[in-house]
Amino acid sequence: MAAKDILGKRGEDLAAGYLTEHGYRLVARNWRCPQGEIDVIAELGGETVFVEVKTRTSTAYGHPFEAITLSKLARLRRLAAAWCRQSDAAAGRIRIDAIAVLAPRGQTPTIEHLQGVY
Structure with a gap:
């Protein structure tokens, strides 16, 4: 696994933990379809x-x-x-968020969460 991929996985792990700590229920991670991938789906x-x-x-x-x-x-x-069409779960309200993880080597990572970016 390339260093970039390792960093990306670490960031996704940190983001998933952050979401869980803030009351979100994780539905899926790295959901893929022919059009691409969604890093995290939560509720x-x-x-x-x-x-x-x-x-x-x-x-x-x-x-x-x-x-x-x-x-x-x-x-x-x-x-x-596409996820809503393929999922058994009936998604009523949806939103798209972004999470930025700054993870300097040897330092504590910081996480920023923007809700409803699109």
Whole structure:
């Protein structure tokens, strides 16, 4: 596994733990279909939340949120719709969130959560 993939998995693990600690129920991780992948699908208060996680070791190349472009958000919306069509769960209210994980080597990671980014 490449260092980038290891960092990404660590960030997704941290984000999943963060969500759980904040009362979310994890529904799926790394859900895939032919159009792409959703990092985390969670539920809170009857709302299905589709979460894009971006992880960096520093902001030298920009903040992790900067990697979430409008085209990425549009793809996430299409993926969320595909999940709703394929899922047995009836998704009533949905939203798309973003989580940024800054995980500098040898330091405690920080997590930022933006709700309803799209």
